[in-house]
Amino acid sequence: MSTVDELLALGDDALIAAQRLGEWSARAPEMEEDIALANIALDQLGAARMLLTYAGELSDPPRTEDDLAFLRDDREFRNCLLVELPEADFGVTVAKLLFLSACQKLRYEAPGSDERLAGIAAKTVKESAYHLDHSTLWTVRLGDGTEESHRRMQAAVDGLWPYTHELFEDNDLRGSWLSTVEPVLAEATLDRPADGWAPTGGRRGLHTEHLSLLLAEMQVLHRAHPGARW
Amino acid sequence: MVDPRTAAAAVVDPEIRAVTIEELGVLREVAVDSGGHVTVTITPTYSGCPAMELIRTDIRRALHAAGHDDVEVVTVLTPAWSTDMISESGRAKLAAAGIAPPGPAGPARLVTLTLSVRCPRCGSSDTEQLSRFGSTACKALWRCRSCAEPFDHIKAL
Numbered sequence: 337m338s339t340v341d342e343l344l345a346l347g348d349d350a351l352i353a354a355q356r357l358g359e360w361s362a363r364a365p366e367m368e369e370d371i372a373l374a375n376i377a378l379d380q381l382g383a384a385r386m387l388l389t390y391a392g393e394l395s396d397p398p399r400t401e402d403d404l405a406f407l408r409d410d411r412e413f414r415n416c417l418l419v420e421l422p423e424a425d426f427g428v429t430v431a432k433l434l435f436l437s438a439c440q441k442l443r444y445e446a447p448g449s450d451e452r453l454a455g456i457a458a459k460t461v462k463e464s465a466y467h468l469d470h471s472t473l474w475t476v477r478l479g480d481g482t483e484e485s486h487r488r489m490q491a492a493v494d495g496l497w498p499y500t501h502e503l504f505e506d507n508d509l510r511g512s513w514l515s516t517v518e519p520v521l522a523e524a525t526l527d528r529p530a531d532g533w534a535p536t537g538g539r540r541g542l543h544t545e546h547l548s549l550l551l552a553e554m555q556v557l558h559r560a561h562p563g564a565r566w
Numbered sequence: 567m568v569d570p571r572t573a574a575a576a577v578v579d580p581e582i583r584a585v586t587i588e589e590l591g592v593l594r595e596v597a598v599d600s601g602g603h604v605t606v607t608i609t610p611t612y613s614g615c616p617a618m619e620l621i622r623t624d625i626r627r628a629l630h631a632a633g634h635d636d637v638e639v640v641t642v643l644t645p646a647w648s649t650d651m652i653s654e655s656g657r658a659k660l661a662a663a664g665i666a667p668p669g670p671a672g673p674a675r676l677v678t679l680t681l682s683v684r685c686p687r688c689g690s691s692d693t694e695q696l697s698r699f700g701s702t703a704c705k706a707l708w709r710c711r712s713c714a715e716p717f718d719h720i721k722a723l
Contacts, residue, residue, distance in 0.1 A: 368696065368697035368698075368699070368707070371697065371699045371700065371701075372697070372698060372699040375699040375703050376699075378612075378614035378616070378703055379612060379613055379614050379703065380614070381614045382610075382612060382613025382614025382615065383613045383614070385613075385614075386613060386643070455642075455643040455646075458643070458644065458645070458646040459610075459613055459643050459646040459647070460613055462646065462723050463612065463613060466698075466723075470698060473698075
């Protein structure tokens, strides 16, 4: 895997996750969580900016972070399918953040030999640890909560589990990831779903239709006013 | 003409105006070459900290006021910022402003272990966390059970 591919995978995961989390602004189940999700979205956006800026510099011809975020079509995005899936239920948001942050933390802990990527990862790994901690608390609270919250948390875990396989297509971290996630599910009295169907394609630009709709909203202003700056 | 280091070090954090960027550990280095070109090196607290852009502008403004117009602000990530880089005077000023300063930052995996935080108003350690995230990326919201005042706490990072 080239450094650019690695940067685009990590950067696009963070960017699309940030956009999804931002959708909860002013709509989260409680005010503290509203602030929490906005803060986590900001961390993800900050990580995305550093990763995509570097990816753009290594590209030929060079591209800016804005070019990459706002002027690529869905087929050019390299994020995993997990992050683009819609979050109609708060349980889905919690499960996605648990699965994603556990993976991001592992990847940032072992960024490889590129010095600049290692510098970015040394910064983002601390934030991922906090995101993992936060999503763990919510998974346990909802999973080991009321009958209703347990049912919805289990449905979220079951629905998203197939998409977690794709997180490990370009690395061998699944064993470590399972060692992180399985104890959380157990503490939350949630069943660990069986492995089976493993949808894929994100790292090759083959996405669900949800990404196209997300990008339409994220990119509309920049595309309507090309070159506009804050 | 004020020395560029002194001018840059006096810039206050735009979101926590009680402390300077030097006390926060955001200011890394100020270098002046023989031609008078000033290079200011800073590091972000959190990856997405929205104050960074304003800090860059404030540094330029402060240096201009000090008589230095040829200024470059460089951002570095390594070594990654930690709350351990906040100076003693910074911690004292945070507490005086009603913001509980951070405890020592442990390894990343130990974040669940939350030590008791002392109330910056009455000094009691009988406090509780209300929200793990606060008004800025670097803060959490706490409440004192003794004096009943809510307060911000800089999370150890």
